[in-house]
Amino acid sequence: MDALTADIRTPLRAFDLELSLAVRGTVALVGPSGAGKSTVLRAIAGLLRPAAGRIALGGDVWFDARTWRRPEERPVGMLFQQYALFPHLTVRGNVAFGARGGSVDRLLEQLGIAHLADALPSTLSGGEQQRVALARALAREPRVLLLDEPLSALDAHTRSTIRSELREVLRSAGLPALVVTHDFEDAAALADVVGVVVDGRVRQLASPEELVARPADAFVGALTGANLLRGTATAGTGTTTLLLDGGGTVFSTDAVEGAAAAVVYPWDVTLARATPDDSAQNHLAAEVASVTRLGNRVRVAVGPLTAEVTAESADRLGVREGERLVATWKATATRLVAL
Amino acid sequence: MSRAVFLLGTFAAALAVLAFLVLPVVAIFTHVAPGTLVSQLSNPVVVDALVVSAKTTVYAQALVLALGTPAAYLLATRRFRGRALVVTAVELPLVLPPAVAGIGLLVAFGRMGVLHTSIPFTQTAVVLAVAFVSGPLYVRAAIAAFEAVDPQLVDAARTLGAGPARRFFRVALPLARNGLLAGEALAFARGLGEFGATIMFAGSLQRVTQTLPLAIYAEFDVDFDVTLAISGLLVVVSAVLLIALKLAASWTLSPQTSARRFAPSTSS
Numbered sequence: 001m002d003a004l005t006a007d008i009r010t011p012l013r014a015f016d017l018e019l020s021l022a023v024r025g026t027v028a029l030v031g032p033s034g035a036g037k038s039t040v041l042r043a044i045a046g047l048l049r050p051a052a053g054r055i056a057l058g059g060d061v062w063f064d065a066r067t068w069r070r071p072e073e074r075p076v077g078m079l080f081q082q083y084a085l086f087p088h089l090t091v092r093g094n095v096a097f098g099a100r101g102g103s104v105d106r107l108l109e110q111l112g113i114a115h116l117a118d119a120l121p122s123t124l125s126g127g128e129q130q131r132v133a134l135a136r137a138l139a140r141e142p143r144v145l146l147l148d149e150p151l152s153a154l155d156a157h158t159r160s161t162i163r164s165e166l167r168e169v170l171r172s173a174g175l176p177a178l179v180v181t182h183d184f185e186d187a188a189a190l191a192d193v194v195g196v197v198v199d200g201r202v203r204q205l206a207s208p209e210e211l212v213a214r215p216a217d218a219f220v221g222a223l224t225g226a227n228l229l230r231g232t233a234t235a236g237t238g239t240t241t242l243l244l245d246g247g248g249t250v251f252s253t254d255a256v257e258g259a260a261a262a263v264v265y266p267w268d269v270t271l272a273r274a275t276p277d278d279s280a281q282n283h284l285a286a287e288v289a290s291v292t293r294l295g296n297r298v299r300v301a302v303g304p305l306t307a308e309v310t311a312e313s314a315d316r317l318g319v320r321e322g323e324r325l326v327a328t329w330k331a332t333a334t335r336l337v338a339l
Numbered sequence: 340m341s342r343a344v345f346l347l348g349t350f351a352a353a354l355a356v357l358a359f360l361v362l363p364v365v366a367i368f369t370h371v372a373p374g375t376l377v378s379q380l381s382n383p384v385v386v387d388a389l390v391v392s393a394k395t396t397v398y399a400q401a402l403v404l405a406l407g408t409p410a411a412y413l414l415a416t417r418r419f420r421g422r423a424l425v426v427t428a429v430e431l432p433l434v435l436p437p438a439v440a441g442i443g444l445l446v447a448f449g450r451m452g453v454l455h456t457s458i459p460f461t462q463t464a465v466v467l468a469v470a471f472v473s474g475p476l477y478v479r480a481a482i483a484a485f486e487a488v489d490p491q492l493v494d495a496a497r498t499l500g501a502g503p504a505r506r507f508f509r510v511a512l513p514l515a516r517n518g519l520l521a522g523e524a525l526a527f528a529r530g531l532g533e534f535g536a537t538i539m540f541a542g543s544l545q546r547v548t549q550t551l552p553l554a555i556y557a558e559f560d561v562d563f564d565v566t567l568a569i570s571g572l573l574v575v576v577s578a579v580l581l582i583a584l585k586l587a588a589s590w591t592l593s594p595q596t597s598a599r600r601f602a603p604s605t606s607s
Contacts, residue, residue, distance in 0.1 A: 098499025
């Protein structure tokens with residue numbers, strides 16, 4: 001797999017976009033709207049010409065001071081935020097629009113939309129439209145995938161299903177993929193590496209776990225709120241049990257079956273020296289991996305989980321790296337998302 | 340003013356407007372017996388004028404569509420210095436008195452004119468006069484129709500490898516279709532009724548340049564029944580065109596909008 005490298009400098013309305021990225025596997029850019037994330041995608045697709053920089057796939061240069069490749073000459077598959085399906089073409093017509101070779105039927109089959117082949121986009125649900133847009137982008141046999149807020153047009157229910165499908169598609173495509181989203185959970189679920197973009201700059205680029213445990217600053221801390229603990233869920237009566245991939249058990253009130261991740265916010269986690277006798281169902285004892293101060297708050301990574309406590313509490317508890325602590329949180333504060 | 344007086348006043352005004360607009364149209368059909376009107380349609384003057392009108396309209400509208408569509412696409416999709424000036428120049432014939440348009444065409448294409456051609460007072464002159472007067476109506480509507488095409492769909496086509504020709508024929512043209520048809524219907528109706536520019540630039544020679552409106556004027560002093568018959572014919576054609584336009588607008592599933600409004604929820 002050739003890596004996509006993008007070094008983009010261009011003025012935006014309120015600030016300059018200055019960003020350098022190397023994309024292998026799936027990378028997500030997460031940040032507030034207006035941070036310049038979509039501009040990055042448009043520049044890579046060639047829909048926008050940056051003031052300066054360099055964009056290349058492996059040794060194949062698409063843009064630099066002397067080179068300009070038109071969008072139609074760049075092997076990208078782009079998924080637009082509102083999907084931008086051609087309303088006058090059927091599902092098959094949409095997927096076949098940029099198709100090379102005979103991949104249309106295979107893709108319709110693979111994405112489970114073969115039965116919709118003759119339907120017009122306006123008659124489809126949001127999730128179906130998303131699959132059509134994905135099939136259309138893949139039919140071009142691209143060498144790079146660009147996804148602009150792929151899940152934001154979906155309702156909460158469809159979203160989790162599509163998210164796990166998308167994850168699978170991205171993995172099996174085996175292409176460098178850049179996902180832009182304002183939702184950290186989506187970013188963490190889809191990508192191996194997440195970059196936090198604020199005011200046109202990457203504040204921090206790291207794995208989702210690293211971002212939660214050791215945010216570079218308070219802004220990253222606030223944005224990358226949640227812990228993500230992956231495992232296998234078994235729904236029981238009242239509570240669901242999640243067997244963590246790395247060992248241990250987590251309880252949640254959400255009903256999910258199969259591969260899933262528990263989403264736990266650091267500020268819902270309390271720390272103690274010994275397992276407290278309280279109403280909370282989730283207790284996790286592990287060594288403190290890191291202690292990161294964010295002003296009057298402290299992020300403490302306990303095994304796979306990060307807790308956020310006040311600086312006062314951390315001092316009172318005397319939190320130090322390498323010590324063994326018990327993290328506690330409630331089953332009702334544990335969201336489960338299917339993966 | 341009391342409520343009743345106000346309501347009565349608006350009601351009376353509406354009735355007056357309706358009567359004023361409908362009465363002349365109805366009068367054309369009631370002035371003589373319908374049988375007389377129909378029998379006059381086979382009068383050689385009417386038949387000749389019908390043939391001239393049909394022929395020149397087809398050529399003029401073909402010209403308008405063939406040149407107006409790409410011109411409108413260019414003006415709708417490109418931003419360049421002086422664009423507003425160009426658009427205004429294209430629209431100028433709309434507000435020009437038709438007689439002035441005729442004089443302009445004459446001094447542009449006449450033997451003594453700028454281009455020294457022998458076009459005046461030929462059927463080609465009729466075609467040019469009709470195209471000059473009706474074309475801007477189409478181009479204006481076509482610019483609006485192309486501007487209404489969601490730019491993101493064009494972007495999507497680009498990322499799918501579509502070059503400029505493919506983007507025009509496969510995306511912009513089908514999506515602008517309804518707007519283009521509406522504009523062409525208006526241009527067609529305007530061209531069919533063209534009088535002032537044609538009589539100045541092409542004259543009124545039976546079988547050559549005498550279109551239906553010119554025949555109405557020519558027969559006015561000769562045989563009033565013939566003018567009534569032609570007028571009735573033009574009323575019917577215009578009414579059919581208008582009704583077809585309205586039905587087309589309400590029937591089509593309006594593929595002009597992108598699929599976005601059907602997505603369950605949106606955010607940006």
